Amino acid sequence: MPRKIAFLGGGGVRTPLVVFGINESAKHLDAEELVLYDVDTERVEMIARLGREVVRRDEGSLRVTVARTAEEAIDGATFVLNSVRVGGIATRAQDECASIRCGYPGQETTGPGGIAMGQRTIPIAIEQARLVERIAPKAWIINFTNPAGLITQAVMHHSNARVAGICDTPTEMLHRIQSALGATSSEVQCEYVGLNHLGWVRKIMLHGEDVTQRVLEDDAILSQLYSAPLFDHDLIRALRLIPTEYLFFYYSRRRALENQRKQGTTRGEQIAQMNEELAHRLMQKFADDDEAGALKTYIDYLNLRSGSYMKLEGEGKSAFDQKVVAEDPFRSATGYHRIALDVMNALCSNESRRVIVNVRNGATIPEIAAGDVVEASCSIHSDTIEPLPVGPLPEAVRGLVLAVKAYERAAIEAALSGSVNDLRKAMLLYPAIGEWEPSAELLQMMRWK
Secondary structure (H helix, E strand, O other), rough: OOOOEEEEEEOOOOHHHHHHHHHHOOOHEEEEEEEOOOOOHHHHHHHHHHHHHHHHHHHOEEEEEEEHHHHHHHHOOEEEEEOOOOOHHHHHHHHHHHHHOOOOOOOOOOHHHHHHHHHHHHHHHHHHHHHHHHHOOOOOOEEEOHHHHHHHHHHHHHHEEEEEEOOOOHHHHHHHHHHOOOOOOEEEEEEEEEOOEEEEEEEEEEEHHHHHHHHHHOHHHHHHOOOOOOOHHHHHHHHHEOOOOOHHHHHHHHHHHHHHHHHOOOOOHHHHHHHHHHHHHHHHHHOOOOOOHHHHHHHOOOOOOOOOOHHHHHHHHOOOHHOOOOOOHOOOOOHHHHHHHHHHHOOOOOOOOOEEEEEOOOOOOOOOOOEEEEEEEEEEEEEEEEEOOOOOOHHHHHHHHHHHHHHHHHHHHHHHHHHHHHHHHHHHOOOOOOOOOOHHHHHHHHHOO
């Protein structure tokens, strides 16, 4: 029976990438229709129109439609993709600016900005998951919504919906390691451990040989692992672990903050400006019935956005000062549309595929409770997701991981209780803040509810 796939938050600017991926895999997924739902009805219609042009360009058969309600989108769906941003990009920008004024780096998922984003989003994500549980109980929720690990845990603990959280950060790191070694994905195996936006590669195998030490000692290789020079190489060697990019906001908070203050802006503000300009240009193109021109405008936007990633925080450079490399972002080897399709394709196949996703821990990391969510390599096949054991956490990061997981549990409790004191306790537990007094000022300045 042909599958219907729902996308909650389908008016987001990266939705056409997902349309491309599902259309490309439509035969394997037996996907007939992708239904978009978003509270911003004008924007979702524009994004749907762009998605249809993606399908037309690639001579696909996927139907891209728009639902009036979340219930309508979910009804009959086999997969429910979830990528909501409660309050929109302007709220992200406001939270990041508030963080900076209070002396913390401004970032949407990590630090004070991540706390505010999580508090706004947790109740909505649980509500949507309960809709899926009621209307399409056999469907898998593929959770894009950030902070992905936190939201996935909230959904798992407060609904019976089937859910996997996804993030492209780990797969992007693995891809960079492969490229730096001049190898293919089949020739390299990496051991990954951690939580969402708090993960490390601890072993690298090339053709069956452990080359971790070689990588750690090679400055040329280490320099290729990040989109900007985030980590001092001696820091990486001291850890004997390769941190993913979001660890920058833990290990180099002062530098991130100084770079943001130097530019007088945040990534959220820059994205808000890019999105506004994109919407204006798309409306002009669509008014002229220039669908191909609209798609070209969108591709230019994606290249500017991806090319400027982490440049502000890591180098103090404006997104608009970057040299834009003209690429086809739809056919990129990585990206969150790729990880989503990897998961969905694997769930629909009898052949096991190994993918890093956010799942219930079970016995994966012994120091973490079985019911908590971790980010781990999983064997995915035949409608099942099985995390692969990784053993104890490395000593260098054990304290940080356990502290962040304690914060996540407290943050979920605070979002559901609505208690200011519960939320301040969560901020106290969170290593990215870890103080009591600043939490009161932060809560006054951020839009956390």
